[in-house]
Amino acid sequence: MSKVVVTGASGKAGRAVVRALLEHDHDVLAIDVVPPAESSAPSLLADLTDYGQAVECLAGRDAVVHLAAIPASEIRTEETTFRTNMLSTYNVFEAARLLGLPRVVWASSETILGLPFEREQPAYAPIDEEHPAYPESSYALSKLLSEELGRQLQRWTGAPYVALRFSNIMEPHDYEDFPSYWDDPSLRRWNLWGYVDARDVAESCRLALDSDVGAEHFIVAAADTVMNRPSRELMAEVYPSVPYQPTSGDFDTLLSIDKARKLLGFEPRWSWRDHIGG
Numbered sequence: 001m002s003k004v005v006v007t008g009a010s011g012k013a014g015r016a017v018v019r020a021l022l023e024h025d026h027d028v029l030a031i032d033v034v035p036p037a038e039s040s041a042p043s044l045l046a047d048l049t050d051y052g053q054a055v056e057c058l059a060g061r062d063a064v065v066h067l068a069a070i071p072a073s074e075i076r077t078e079e080t081t082f083r084t085n086m087l088s089t090y091n092v093f094e095a096a097r098l099l100g101l102p103r104v105v106w107a108s109s110e111t112i113l114g115l116p117f118e119r120e121q122p123a124y125a126p127i128d129e130e131h132p133a134y135p136e137s138s139y140a141l142s143k144l145l146s147e148e149l150g151r152q153l154q155r156w157t158g159a160p161y162v163a164l165r166f167s168n169i170m171e172p173h174d175y176e177d178f179p180s181y182w183d184d185p186s187l188r189r190w191n192l193w194g195y196v197d198a199r200d201v202a203e204s205c206r207l208a209l210d211s212d213v214g215a216e217h218f219i220v221a222a223a224d225t226v227m228n229r230p231s232r233e234l235m236a237e238v239y240p241s242v243p244y245q246p247t248s249g250d251f252d253t254l255l256s257i258d259k260a261r262k263l264l265g266f267e268p269r270w271s272w273r274d275h276i277g278g
Helices: 012-023 051-058 078-099 138-157 172-181 185-191 198-209 231-238 258-264
Strands: 003-007 027-032 043-045 063-066 104-109 161-166 217-220
Touching: 003 012, 003 051, 012 027, 012 198, 051 078, 063 078, 063 198, 078 104, 078 138, 104 138, 104 198, 138 161, 161 198, 172 185, 185 231, 198 217, 198 258, 217 258
Parallel strands: 003 027, 003 063, 027 043, 063 104, 104 161, 161 217
Antiparallel strands: none
16 A cells, blocks of 8 residues: 555546545545545645645655646636646645655646647647647646656656646546537547546556656557547548558547557556447
């Protein structure tokens, strides 16, 4: 059993991560600025933009899964999103360094890769971790700079700072909306029709806590797309000029998870196809 802090524990990803860690016998402390809807783990209300509070939250713990953030653009102003996400992440990372935590796992984002692909088209598909970074919002920029901060602190401490670039996180009830995308592939072109189930997000965090890696970053997505049409057809229709390397499955994700499979042992278990017909 290890003592793990989960920040952003009241959010969609946070709730799933807390449940998964408890199921695997971790001692979990849930941190958020709003009370948790579930009381499965001890919780604290804290504002991680305050460094002192961040240190207090991490003291006496073995690891942190840092999910707290303004979770997307256009929820707050661009300035507020950048300032909040950068400062809270800096405080958590620096508190982990100060306290000597041996592991940090945290939520980066697929948006680093250029989403919503309006100014720049994808360089190729499926996209992998070697794809150029094209941050198009203060949210994406905050995640990219936080990855660099993680690399710096990993160099200084030797402790892993594992960045998980989550795709669009879904819960089972969200799958009811998927058929509304199928007639018009442009509706979900903005992230190459990607998504990831919150339960697979939780599993990726759990695996990252046990992984033997440094300051690595990983795309974390479902094994398939949100669409009921083959991926090769989607690329031919919507991104005909983008180099595309066909994969073995008709509906394979266009956000490559090969690196997470190889280094973390991550294999998505959940798909919208388990819930609704395609």
